[in-house]
Amino acid sequence: MAEAGSTQKLTLKGRYEVLLDQPLPAFDSPRAKAFLAVDPRGEKVVPIMGYVLDRTLPPRCDTMDALRGVNVVGLLRMIDWAVSGGRDDRYRQMCVIYEQPPAGRVVASEKMQFPALSEEMIERGVLPRMVPILKELHSRNLTHRAIRPSNFFHAGDGKTLVLGESITAPPGSDQPDYIEPLESAMADPIARGDGGTGDDLFALGATLLTFLLGRRPEADKSPDELMHLRLEQGSFLTLAGRHTLSLPMVELLRGLMVDDPRERWTVGDVEQWVNGRRMTPNRAKLPMKAARAITVGGMERLTVRSLAYAISQDWENSAQLVRSQTLDNWLRRSLADEDVAKALTSNLGPIGQEPADAKTVARTSIILDPRAPISYRGYAVNIDGIGYAVAAAANRQDTRQKLSEMIANKLPSSWFNTAGAVRGDLSRQQGAIERMSTYMAQAAPGFGYERVLYELNPFMHCLSPLIETRMIIEPDELLPAIEAAVQDKIPASEPMDRQIAAFIAARFRQITDKWLRPLGNDSDNFARIVGQVRLLAFLQGIANNGPLPNLCRWLEIHLRPTFSQFHNLKKRKKMLEELGKAAQSGIIARMMSLVEDTQALAKDEQGYRAAIAGHNRAELQVQHLRNEVTHMDYIAAQLGEQVSAIASGVIGGLTAFGVIFFHVF
Amino acid sequence: MSNKGQSATKGAASRKGGQQERRRSGWKLLLILVVLGLGLAVLPTMLVVAVGMLPTLVAYIVDGRREKYAAFSVGCMNFCGVLPFMLQLWLRDHTFAHAWKIVGDPIVWMIMYGAAACGWLIYYAAPHVVAVYLRFQLERRIQKLRGYQKELVDEWGDSITRGVTPVVDTGGDGTVAPTPEEEKAAGG
Numbered sequence: 001m002a003e004a005g006s007t008q009k010l011t012l013k014g015r016y017e018v019l020l021d022q023p024l025p026a027f028d029s030p031r032a033k034a035f036l037a038v039d040p041r042g043e044k045v046v047p048i049m050g051y052v053l054d055r056t057l058p059p060r061c062d063t064m065d066a067l068r069g070v071n072v073v074g075l076l077r078m079i080d081w082a083v084s085g086g087r088d089d090r091y092r093q094m095c096v097i098y099e100q101p102p103a104g105r106v107v108a109s110e111k112m113q114f115p116a117l118s119e120e121m122i123e124r125g126v127l128p129r130m131v132p133i134l135k136e137l138h139s140r141n142l143t144h145r146a147i148r149p150s151n152f153f154h155a156g157d158g159k160t161l162v163l164g165e166s167i168t169a170p171p172g173s174d175q176p177d178y179i180e181p182l183e184s185a186m187a188d189p190i191a192r193g194d195g196g197t198g199d200d201l202f203a204l205g206a207t208l209l210t211f212l213l214g215r216r217p218e219a220d221k222s223p224d225e226l227m228h229l230r231l232e233q234g235s236f237l238t239l240a241g242r243h244t245l246s247l248p249m250v251e252l253l254r255g256l257m258v259d260d261p262r263e264r265w266t267v268g269d270v271e272q273w274v275n276g277r278r279m280t281p282n283r284a285k286l287p288m289k290a291a292r293a294i295t296v297g298g299m300e301r302l303t304v305r306s307l308a309y310a311i312s313q314d315w316e317n318s319a320q321l322v323r324s325q326t327l328d329n330w331l332r333r334s335l336a337d338e339d340v341a342k343a344l345t346s347n348l349g350p351i352g353q354e355p356a357d358a359k360t361v362a363r364t365s366i367i368l369d370p371r372a373p374i375s376y377r378g379y380a381v382n383i384d385g386i387g388y389a390v391a392a393a394a395n396r397q398d399t400r401q402k403l404s405e406m407i408a409n410k411l412p413s414s415w416f417n418t419a420g421a422v423r424g425d426l427s428r429q430q431g432a433i434e435r436m437s438t439y440m441a442q443a444a445p446g447f448g449y450e451r452v453l454y455e456l457n458p459f460m461h462c463l464s465p466l467i468e469t470r471m472i473i474e475p476d477e478l479l480p481a482i483e484a485a486v487q488d489k490i491p492a493s494e495p496m497d498r499q500i501a502a503f504i505a506a507r508f509r510q511i512t513d514k515w516l517r518p519l520g521n522d523s524d525n526f527a528r529i530v531g532q533v534r535l536l537a538f539l540q541g542i543a544n545n546g547p548l549p550n551l552c553r554w555l556e557i558h559l560r561p562t563f564s565q566f567h568n569l570k571k572r573k574k575m576l577e578e579l580g581k582a583a584q585s586g587i588i589a590r591m592m593s594l595v596e597d598t599q600a601l602a603k604d605e606q607g608y609r610a611a612i613a614g615h616n617r618a619e620l621q622v623q624h625l626r627n628e629v630t631h632m633d634y635i636a637a638q639l640g641e642q643v644s645a646i647a648s649g650v651i652g653g654l655t656a657f658g659v660i661f662f663h664v665f
Numbered sequence: 666m667s668n669k670g671q672s673a674t675k676g677a678a679s680r681k682g683g684q685q686e687r688r689r690s691g692w693k694l695l696l697i698l699v700v701l702g703l704g705l706a707v708l709p710t711m712l713v714v715a716v717g718m719l720p721t722l723v724a725y726i727v728d729g730r731r732e733k734y735a736a737f738s739v740g741c742m743n744f745c746g747v748l749p750f751m752l753q754l755w756l757r758d759h760t761f762a763h764a765w766k767i768v769g770d771p772i773v774w775m776i777m778y779g780a781a782a783c784g785w786l787i788y789y790a791a792p793h794v795v796a797v798y799l800r801f802q803l804e805r806r807i808q809k810l811r812g813y814q815k816e817l818v819d820e821w822g823d824s825i826t827r828g829v830t831p832v833v834d835t836g837g838d839g840t841v842a843p844t845p846e847e848e849k850a851a852g853g
Contacts (some may be wrong), residue, residue: 640792
C-alpha cells in the first residue's frame with residue numbers, strides 16, 4: 001500500500017476512485033481492507049466502497065465477472081472490479097467495488113457472543129432472502145463460500161440481514177472450521193476449493209445455528225476435539241445435539257448439516273421449508289463404528305473417517321501403523337470392513353515391518369476416506385483447492401515443498417483413481433490436475449512449481465520480481481510492462497526469469513516443450529539466451545503492441561556474445577552493427593532473424609575451417625622454404641659453377657668480339 | 666623376361682656403348698691431328714697460345730668435375746687475354762721473332778694471366794652471388810606467405826593459429842584464397 005500511497009487513491013477503469021486515506025474498518029474482510037470509494041460519473045448516489053485485494057492470493061476474476069451482474073436483495077452488490085491505474089504505472093492493485101452495507105455486522109467475529117436471533121427472525125428475515133440468493137448463484141453455477149455469521153450485515157430495518165462479499169479470498173478460506181462441511185473443514189483454509197452449493201447450504205445451516213444460539217456452538221472444545229467428534233458422531237449431533245431447538249428448526253438444520261453431501265438438503269428443500277411445507281425429519285445417519293477403538297494421535301478412533309483424519313494429521317507417528325497387522329486386524333475384525341482392508345493391501349502391498357513413507361501414508365488416508373482432502377505431511381488440500389494453495393504458498397518454503405512433493409508424487413491421480421466415483425463433480429478437472437505432475441517433475445524454467453501455479457490460476461498476475469508490482473494478468477501486457485520496467489535501468493540478470501517463462505508457457509498453448517527446453521540449458525549460454533529471445537519475439541509477434549526499444553536494448557546486451565560464434569571478424573562486426581540497428585527498431589523478431597541466420601553461420605564455419613587449412617598450408621610451405629636454406633650452399637655451389645661458366649662465356653665472347661672489332665676496324 | 670633375354674639385351678647395350686666410345690675416341694684423335702696440323706702450320710701463334718693459355722691447362726688439370734666448369738670459365742677469360750696478341754701476330758708479322766718478342770714482354774704475361782685470374786675470380790664469386798640471390802628469393806617468398814597468414818588472422822582472428830577446430834583441408838575450395846605458393850604453382 002505504501003507504493004500507492006503517494007496519490008492516496010487508486011483509480012479503476014478511469015472511473016472509480018478508491019480513497020486510501022479513508023478506510024472503512026467496519027467493513028474490512030479478513031484478507032482485504034475496505035476503503036471509501038467514489039464514482040464521479042455515477043447516476044445515483046449510492047455509497048460504495050473498494051476492497052483492495054491481497055496480491056499474494058490468486059484473484060477470482062471469472063467469479064467476479066459472473067457476480068458483476070448479480071443483483072439480488074439481501075446480497076451485497078458487487079459493482080465492478082479492475083486492476084488500478086494504467087499499464088505504465090509502477091504499482092497497481094486489484095480492487096473490487098461494492099455497495100456499502102446499510103449497517104454494521106451482526107457480529108464482528110465468530111468468537112464473540114451476540115444477541116441471538118429468534119426463530120421467527122430466521123424464518124422471516126433471513127431465509128426468505130437467502131433462498132433467492134442461493135438459487136441465483138446456483139443458476140449461474142456459482143458458490144458463495146463465505147456464508148458465516150460475521151459476514152452478515154444488518155439491513156437497517158431491524159428485521160432482515162444482508163450477506164457480505166465472497167470474492168476477496170479463496171473460496172471458504174475465511175470460514176471457521178465448524179461452518180464448513182467435513183471435507184472442506186479438514187483441508188487447509190486456503191485449499192478448501194470452490195466446492196458446490198452443498199457447501200453453501202451446510203454453511204447456512206451452521207450459520208443459522210450460531211444465530212439461534214447467539215454464540216459459536218461447542219466453543220469450549222478445541223478444533224481437533226470438535227473435528228474428532230464430528231467425524232465420530234456426525235456434524236449435526238456434535239454441533240446442535242446439546243441445544244434445545246424447535247422441531248421444524250431441527251428438521252431444517254439436520255437437513256442442511258448432513259455430512260453426506262448426497263443426502264443434504266437442496267435449495268429447493270429449503271425453499272419448501274420456508275414456504276411451510278414440512279418434511280419428515282431425516283434420522284441422522286451415523287457413520288459405521290468399530291467394536292473396539294484404535295488409538296491414533298492420542299485419541300480413540302471408532303470410525304474409519306476419524307482414523308483417516310488422525311493418520312493424515314499425525315502422519316509421522318502413524319507411519320508404523322499404516323504397514324502393520326494392527327490396522328489390518330482392526331479394519332477386518334473390529335470394523336468388519338473387508339473392502340477397505342483389501343483395498344489397502346492391493347494398493348499398498350503386503351503388511352511389513354518397515355514404516356511407511358509420507359506418500360504411502362497419504363495414499364492410506366485416501367483409501368480410508370476417499371471424500372477427504374489429499375493430505376501429505378500434514379498439509380491437506382481439496383482437489384479444486386490445489387490451485388489456490390499453490391499460489392498462496394509461492395513464498396512459503398515449507399508448504400511449497402509439501403505441495404511440490406504431493407503433485408510430483410501423483411497423489412492427485414491416486415485420489416482420482418480412488419475417489420473419482422465419489423466426487424464425480426470434480427472429474428472434469430482430472431486431466432488438468434494430472435498434467436501438473438508432469439510439469440512439477442521438471443525443474444527447467446517454464447516448468448516446475450511456477451508453471452503449476454500459473455496453469456492452475458489463470459488469473460494470477462506474473463510474479464517476476466521485475467514486474468510483480470505492475471500486476472500483469474493479461475499476457476498481452478507482459479512485454480509493455482517489461483519495457484517500462486527496464487526504461488530507467490537495465491538489470492544485470494538475463495531477460496527471462498522462471499516466473500516469466502512459466503507465465504508465458506501457461507498462457508500460450510502454442511508454446512511447446514521444444515520452445516522451453518533451451519531455457520534450461522545451463523551448459524550452453526548461447527542456446528539459453530537465444531531460447532529466451534525466441535519466446536519473447538513470439539510474444540511480441542502475437543501481442544502486436546508496438547516496438548520495444550528498451551527491452552531490445554536489454555536483449556542486445558545478452559545477444560552480443562552469441563555473435564562470437566562468427567569467426568570472421570569483419571562479418572562479426574557487421575552483424576553486431578546490424579544487431580544494434582535491429583535493437584533500435586524495437587522489433588525482437590529482427591534481432592532473432594540475425595541470430596538465427598544459419599546460412600551465414602554455416603558459411604562462416606566453412607570459411608573458418610578453410611582459413612585454418614590455408615594458414616596451416618602456408619605454415620607448412622614456410623617450413624619447407626626454411627628447410628631449403630640448409631641446402632642453399634650446395635645448390636648455390638652447383639648453380640654457381642654453371643653461372644660462372646655461362647658468365648665467363650658471355651663475357652669472353654663479347655670481349656673477343658670487341659677485340660677483333662678493334663683490331664680489324 | 667628370361668635371364669637369357671636379359672643378358673642378350675645387356676650384351677646389345679654394351680656393344681652399342683663400346684661402339685660409341687670408339688667413335689668418340691676417333692673424333693678426339695682426328696681433332697688432335699687437326700690441331701697439331703694447324704699448329705705446325707701456325708707455329709708462332711702456337712707459341713703464344715702455348716704460353717698464354719697455360720692457366721687454362723692448369724685449370725683443366727685441377728678441375729675434378731666432369732663438366733670442367735672451372736676450366737671453361739678460366740679458358741674463356743684466358744682466351745680473351747691471349748686473343749689481342751694472336752691478332753697482333755696475324756695482322757703485323759707472323760714470325761717466331763715477333764712471337765718471342767710478345768712472349769718475352771711481362772705486360773703481355775700480366776694481361777694474359779690477369780684475364781685468366783678474372784676467370785678464376787668469376788668461378789669463385791659466382792656461387793656466392795648465386796647464394797645471395799637465392800636467399801633473397803627465398804626470403805621474399807616467406808614474406809609473402811607470412812603476409813598471407815597475417816591477412817587470414819586479421820580476418821578470422823588468432824584462433825586459426827591455434828587450430829581450435831579440426832583442420833579440414835578443403836584444398837582451397839572454401840572462402841579463403843589459395844596461398845601465394847599455390848598461386849605461383851598454378852600460374853606455372
